[in-house]
Each structure stands twice: as structure tokens, then as C-alpha cells.
Amino acid sequence: MKTYILGLSAYYHDSAAALVCDGEVVAAAQEERFTRKKHDPAFPAHAIKYCLKEAGINHNDISSVVFYDKPLLKFERLLETYLSYAPSGFRSFLTAMPIWLKDKLFLKKTLKRELSSVFSIGENEIPELLFNEHHQSHAASAFFPSPYEKAAVLCLDGVGEWATTSMWIGDGNELTPQWEIDFPHSLGLLYSAFTYYTGFRVNSGEYKLMGLAPYGEPKYVDLILDNLIDLKEDGTFKLNMKYFNYATGLTMTNKKFADLFGAPAREPEGELTQKEMDIARSIQWVTEEVVLRLGRSVHKETGLDYLCLAGGVALNCVSNGRLLREGPFKGIWIQPAAGDAGGAVGAALSAYHQYMDKPRTLQLPDATKGSYLGPKFSNEQITSYLDKIGADYTHVEDDQLMPKLAEVMQGEKVVGWFQGRMEFGPRSLGARSIIGDARSTKMQTVMNLKIKYRESFRPFAPVVKFDKVSEWFEHEGPSPYMLIVAPVKEDKRNLMSAEQDKLFGIDKLNIPRSQIPAVTHVDYSARVQTVHPETNPRFYHLLDAFEEKTGCPVLVNTSFNVRGEPIVNTPEDAYRCFMRTEMDYLVMENILIDKTTQPEWKEEGDWRNEFALD
Structure with a gap:
């Protein structure tokens, strides 16, 4: 009989749910992707329903539900802090206490109420409810999915219950705390x-x-x-x-x-x-x-x-x-979802390996499946929605689609790329991405100001075939989660003139600094994502087609959203974002959509007021 454990993080920021089956992470998603409220802290009801649907199970199959921190310890820290700083913290105390006394202090009761609602069962029928320490959840999320049998684990964040920095040793299915700040x-x-x-x-x-x-x-x-x-x-x-x-x-x-x-x-x-x-x-x-x-x-x-x-x-x-x-x-x-959302994964894995003392099986390159742990949609589901709204589209098989997209991007067009399972964590990794030609001198400005509607200084990340990364960047090995910044190779850089070298601040922005200026920051650095055929074959295929056409295996990859909006989840989210911005093409699985042939897009009022600026 399979052991299913549901991990939850909620009520602070980036609520999420994750489902683990016999130590394998089978599904994980942030609540924000469903509610369209960025960093949504609410109970992750939608994410839970998705996880169960993805695994094809119901609440009866779940052995334990694990929350990612211990609210009573957190409340203790809050009270001790206010007492030690009294009376200076009184105003903050008055602001915080009603929330704690209403929901957070009695979290076990709150969770039971929410779970009974999601599962449509009585509170006495809810699976075993467990609570993990915050940094233990972080440490478990980092070590257990990693490719290492034994490793040191370092957790650094704002604050959990008390710990802000902690060090652990992971060995097999054990995690042993060493010290904390x-x-x-x-x-x-x-x-x-x-x-x-x-x-x-x-x-x-x-x-x-x-x-x-x-x-x-x-x-x-x-x-x-x-x-x-x-x-x-x-x-x-x-x-x-x-x-x-x-x-x-x-x-x-x-x-x-x-x-x-x-x-x-x-x-x-x-x-x-x-x-x-x-x-x-x-x-x-x-x-x-x-x-x-x-x-x-x-x-x-x-x-x-x-x-x-x-x-x-x-x-x-x-x-x-x-x-x-x-x-x-x-x-x-x-851990690709290194923040609080990833605590849901860590809580579930900690319960399985530590609480239940179940063995751990190493997986290569790691056990997070490229962080593609969210929902996916078939061509039929996509066309059903597009037909309903009268959108114009064509169905194109991969052998023709990839060269077509390579040609489109070579012409400095911007493409919305929607395929496979949605990413878990804050980065778009080639499932819900906006992509373009990294060699373009205008791409950063176009994407920032006309598509993302965000500050011009913000850099974009390069996505590169894993086997070509060391030819373009000072980096060896995988970087699949866009969590490593590396310098652009010197032979790919442009020499700066004496006048350009003297520029300060934002004046540096418009100087092309390399052969891939759209992803080269002003200090010649780049936030590198390597793409691997084992975890994202279609994205690798696209990069291959682009390299064949241009000689360059690098594209710009940014998240499929506008400023203040969560990354898109559904075909409806993707088409809406596409029509609201100056993207040129949208591809969803094998469905290709050209902006110029779409019916007029109408909305009441200015949609940009819909999202709070981040």
C-alpha cells in the first residue's frame, strides 16, 4: 500500500501544497497560481485539490498532513520579543495580536476546519495532522531531493519560529541539527x-x-x-x-x-x-x-x-x-522553491523520512523532476478554450513548430511559451515562459517596458543548452533552476570604450556588453538556466532549432506574467496575458497563435489596476 503525505505551508506568504508518495514528490503548487493573488498567504485549498487530482487519489489515501512550522513556538517568540522591547512595541503588538488570537494561535483547529471543507468530510475524519519546525522543513526540502547521500545543509531566511540561520548534516534519511542563529x-x-x-x-x-x-x-x-x-x-x-x-x-x-x-x-x-x-x-x-x-x-x-x-x-x-x-x-x-513555498515539500519529506523512518533513494540529477510539478493541459483542453472565445490558431507538430519559432525569434519577435507541467517555485523554467532572441540589443527594453511593464533596470536570464553552457558562461555543470549567477565568457564579451567605462548607474544599461546583450548584466554577469532533454525535451528541442538557425544556443527566458501578476497557470491565464501585452506569438503545447490574427481584445477599465505592484 502506498504512503501519501500532504505537506502544507500557509498564512505568512507563498502558501503552497505538496504531495509525496513513498518519498517521491508527485505534485506541488503555490496557491497564488490558482487565485491570481501574488504571494497569496491564504490556506492553499486550490493547490491541495490540484495535488490530489494529479495523483488520482482522495483524502482517504492520505496517511498524514504536515504543516511546515510550529505556531506555538512562533507565538512564544512574538511574546518574548514584545516583552523584551516593551513598551516600544505596543502598537505592533496591538496590530498582531487579533490575527494571532483569531487564527494562528489555534492553528490546529483552523487547519482541521479548512481541511474538512476541502475534503468535504467531518473534522474527526481528517488524516493525522503533524507540525514540523520551520527550518527543519527548509533543511528537508534542500537535502532529501538532492543528489547527495551525505551533505551539509545551510538554511538562511528571515525567521522561522526562532531560527534565522541553521546548519544541519544530512545523511541517508537522517537530518541532524548542528547549530543556529x-x-x-x-x-x-x-x-x-x-x-x-x-x-x-x-x-x-x-x-x-x-x-x-x-x-x-x-x-x-x-x-x-x-x-x-x-x-x-x-x-x-x-x-x-x-x-x-x-x-x-x-x-x-x-x-x-x-x-x-x-x-x-x-x-x-x-x-x-x-x-x-x-x-x-x-x-x-x-x-x-x-x-x-x-x-x-x-x-x-x-x-x-x-x-x-x-x-x-x-x-x-x-x-x-x-x-x-x-x-x-x-x-x-x-531547492528551487527555496522560500516558504518549498517548506510544504520539506514538511512532507521530513515526515516520511524522519517521522516514519522510511529509507531514501537517491535520484539523479535530483528528485524534483526539474521542478515541473504543477498542472498541465492537453491540446484538446487548450483548443476547447480558444474555440469558446473565438481565437484564431493553428495546430503545428513539433518538427515544424520548433524551426518556425526559431525563425520568428530570429526576427526579434517575442513568444509566450506554455507547455508541460507548470513550475513550482518563483522561477519560470521553460513551462510558463516568455522567450526571445538573446542576441537582440532591444530585447531587454522591449520585454521590460512593453511586455512585463516593469522597471527598465531589471535583468533577464539566459536559458542555454546544458551541453553548451561552458562555451558561453564561466560555469561548469548543471544550473537547471536559474539559481546561479555566472560571468559571460570573455571571448563573448564586447570591449568597452574609455567613455563607456566611465559611465555610472543606469547610463550603463543601454551599452551592449556581449554577443548576447539581452541577458548580460552591466557587470557581465548572467543568471544562468541550463536546459536538459531528460527534464524538458521540448524546450531543449527549441533551443536546438534556434542554434541550428543562428549558431547561438541561448535564448532570453523570463516568467510568463506582467508585473504584480503570478506566473500564468491555465490556457486562459496565458491568452489573457498575451493579449494584454505586446507579445507577438503564443504557443501552447502544439497550438500556435499569431497576435495579428486575433479578434479585438476588450476589457472594462485599465487591467493594470488588477495587480498590486510588487
């Missing part, structure tokens, strides 16, 4: 404080801060190290809480922080100046230094050659790239 000392919250101060949204704008960093100079590193963080040689650290407001207040930073940097926080959507770019570069430098020092210490302490990473800080692909190139490890594996 506790709240309020948090690398994730330090980075989020600077996200807030530079005018971006906490828990969603951190990647913008990372993307902004190469436009600046690390002018504020000493100021940060002298005042904000006491960083030890081994990578452990303490924050100076006099400058931060997150422990007790309603903001991340305070007046003392603003005075240190000579101005109040930038207003969201306000003008970006060189100062914000220099601040971004400085905190990115500090973050990388912490991660590198921690990595070296973990290696020295454990003697292990392999490292697994999870937690929100593990999405900082620049520090990941440096740790891989400059660190002591032979290999690093990062």
Missing part, C-alpha cells in the same frame, strides 16, 4: 531592511535589490559593517537592533537607520538615484561575504564536500554563484 539576528531580515529602505516591497522586492546592485559601487560597506552588523570571521553575526524596527514596529528600519544613510527611505515607485544603487551594491557585498564565510566554516567544521541550501536567502543567486566558484565545496544543490 536566532531572531532578531537575521541575514534575511537585514537584506529585507535594505529592500524596504530603497523603496521596494519586502518579501517580493529583494530580487530587485540584487538586480540593482551591479549599477552601483560598494561605498557603504564599511558603514554597514561598523554600525549595523557585527560579522565574525566564521560568518556568524549579530545585528545592532538600535537601527531596526522589525522586532517591534510596523516598518523594517527606523529614524536612526535613515540618519545613518542621510535620508529617509525612498518612496515606492519614486526616482531611483545613484545612492540607491550604491546602497544595493553595498548590502549585496555584505550578504555575499556572510554566505562565503559561513560556507567555509561549514566545510571546515563538517569536512563534507557537498552543500545543500534553502530559505529565502538561497534565492540570492549572485551569492550562490560566488559560493560555488570561490567556496570549498565540490557541489552545491539549491
Whole structure:
């Protein structure tokens, strides 16, 4: 008899559900993809229904439901923090308590109520309900799907119950905690404080801060190290809480922080100046230094050659790239859904391997199936929807479709690419993607301003055939999850003139820096995704066709959505996004759609008001 375990993360941000069968992850999805609310924290009812449908089971087949953290421990941390900072945190206390007393403190009861509703059963019929510690869920999500029999595991995030940084040793089906750094000392919250101060949204704008960093100079590193963080040689650290407001207040930073940097926080959507770019570069430098020092210490302490990473800080692909190139490890594996959503996978795997003491079977290249764990749609389902709305389309088999798309993109057209199972995690990896020619000098601007409707400085990622990655980037081996930044090869770079070298900040943006300018950041770096025929044969086939036509095995790959919108899930989501933007073609499985032949698209009001800006 098969053992099914349902893992859940919910109520903070990025709610998700994951289903594990005998240690294998069979389905996982974020709730936002179904509700169309980005980072939706609500109970993941839609994601649960999807997981069960994908596996062809019902609630009777589930042996356990596992929540990804322990609310009582989190509540204890909240109370202790307010008491230790009293009376300064009283306003924040009054804001937080009603939510806790209504839902979060009595989470077991809340979960039973929600599960009984989703399963349409009585609360006494619900499967066994378990609770895992937050960082244990992160660690399990990183180690158990990894290709390593034994590895060190490093979890870095904002905060779980108490832990903000933790180190574990994974061995077979065991995960053993070694040490942790506790709240309020948090690398994730330090980075989020600077996200807030530079005018971006906490828990969603951190990647913008990372993307902004190469436009600046690390002018504020000493100021940060002298005042904000006491960083030890081994990578452990303490924050100076006099400058931060997150422990007790309603903001991340305070007046003392603003005075240190000579101005109040930038207003969201306000003008970006060189100062914000220099601040971004400085905190990115500090973050990388912490991660590198921690990595070296973990290696020295454990003697292990392999490292697994999870937690929100593990999405900082620049520090990941440096740790891989400059660190002591032979290999690093990062959970593709490294943030809270991935906690659902970790909770389920932790229950199976640790609580139930079930053995673990290694899978290569890893056990996440390329992170393609979400819903998929057949040609028949797609055409059924298109017929209903009167859309114009043609059915094209792969042997003709791939050369056609290669030709279209060679002409600098932008293509919406929708096929296979939707990705789990924050990155589009060639199932729900917008793609184009990486050699185009105008592609970054066109995609940012006319399709994504987002800030012009934000870089795009290259997607490359796995067997050609080392010809174009300073990187060896797989990078299937777009979580490693690597430099573009020197022989693919353009030499800068003396005048171009002197440019600062955003003025650097429009200088083509390589043979693939659409994916080359201003510091010659790129967030690389390698494509493998084992996990995404059709995407590999497309790259092959593009290389055959152009000699270049690299395309631009960005998420199929507009700013503030979750990545598209269904054919309806994809067609709507396609018609709202200046994409030229949409391909869904074998259905090809040309923008110029579509019926007029009408909507009431400005649809851009539908999504809150991230």
C-alpha cells in the first residue's frame, strides 16, 4: 500500500501544497497560481485539490498532513520579543495580536476546519495532522531531493519560529541539527531592511535589490559593517537592533537607520538615484561575504564536500554563484522553491523520512523532476478554450513548430511559451515562459517596458543548452533552476570604450556588453538556466532549432506574467496575458497563435489596476 503525505505551508506568504508518495514528490503548487493573488498567504485549498487530482487519489489515501512550522513556538517568540522591547512595541503588538488570537494561535483547529471543507468530510475524519519546525522543513526540502547521500545543509531566511540561520548534516534519511542563529539576528531580515529602505516591497522586492546592485559601487560597506552588523570571521553575526524596527514596529528600519544613510527611505515607485544603487551594491557585498564565510566554516567544521541550501536567502543567486566558484565545496544543490513555498515539500519529506523512518533513494540529477510539478493541459483542453472565445490558431507538430519559432525569434519577435507541467517555485523554467532572441540589443527594453511593464533596470536570464553552457558562461555543470549567477565568457564579451567605462548607474544599461546583450548584466554577469532533454525535451528541442538557425544556443527566458501578476497557470491565464501585452506569438503545447490574427481584445477599465505592484 502506498504512503501519501500532504505537506502544507500557509498564512505568512507563498502558501503552497505538496504531495509525496513513498518519498517521491508527485505534485506541488503555490496557491497564488490558482487565485491570481501574488504571494497569496491564504490556506492553499486550490493547490491541495490540484495535488490530489494529479495523483488520482482522495483524502482517504492520505496517511498524514504536515504543516511546515510550529505556531506555538512562533507565538512564544512574538511574546518574548514584545516583552523584551516593551513598551516600544505596543502598537505592533496591538496590530498582531487579533490575527494571532483569531487564527494562528489555534492553528490546529483552523487547519482541521479548512481541511474538512476541502475534503468535504467531518473534522474527526481528517488524516493525522503533524507540525514540523520551520527550518527543519527548509533543511528537508534542500537535502532529501538532492543528489547527495551525505551533505551539509545551510538554511538562511528571515525567521522561522526562532531560527534565522541553521546548519544541519544530512545523511541517508537522517537530518541532524548542528547549530543556529536566532531572531532578531537575521541575514534575511537585514537584506529585507535594505529592500524596504530603497523603496521596494519586502518579501517580493529583494530580487530587485540584487538586480540593482551591479549599477552601483560598494561605498557603504564599511558603514554597514561598523554600525549595523557585527560579522565574525566564521560568518556568524549579530545585528545592532538600535537601527531596526522589525522586532517591534510596523516598518523594517527606523529614524536612526535613515540618519545613518542621510535620508529617509525612498518612496515606492519614486526616482531611483545613484545612492540607491550604491546602497544595493553595498548590502549585496555584505550578504555575499556572510554566505562565503559561513560556507567555509561549514566545510571546515563538517569536512563534507557537498552543500545543500534553502530559505529565502538561497534565492540570492549572485551569492550562490560566488559560493560555488570561490567556496570549498565540490557541489552545491539549491531547492528551487527555496522560500516558504518549498517548506510544504520539506514538511512532507521530513515526515516520511524522519517521522516514519522510511529509507531514501537517491535520484539523479535530483528528485524534483526539474521542478515541473504543477498542472498541465492537453491540446484538446487548450483548443476547447480558444474555440469558446473565438481565437484564431493553428495546430503545428513539433518538427515544424520548433524551426518556425526559431525563425520568428530570429526576427526579434517575442513568444509566450506554455507547455508541460507548470513550475513550482518563483522561477519560470521553460513551462510558463516568455522567450526571445538573446542576441537582440532591444530585447531587454522591449520585454521590460512593453511586455512585463516593469522597471527598465531589471535583468533577464539566459536559458542555454546544458551541453553548451561552458562555451558561453564561466560555469561548469548543471544550473537547471536559474539559481546561479555566472560571468559571460570573455571571448563573448564586447570591449568597452574609455567613455563607456566611465559611465555610472543606469547610463550603463543601454551599452551592449556581449554577443548576447539581452541577458548580460552591466557587470557581465548572467543568471544562468541550463536546459536538459531528460527534464524538458521540448524546450531543449527549441533551443536546438534556434542554434541550428543562428549558431547561438541561448535564448532570453523570463516568467510568463506582467508585473504584480503570478506566473500564468491555465490556457486562459496565458491568452489573457498575451493579449494584454505586446507579445507577438503564443504557443501552447502544439497550438500556435499569431497576435495579428486575433479578434479585438476588450476589457472594462485599465487591467493594470488588477495587480498590486510588487
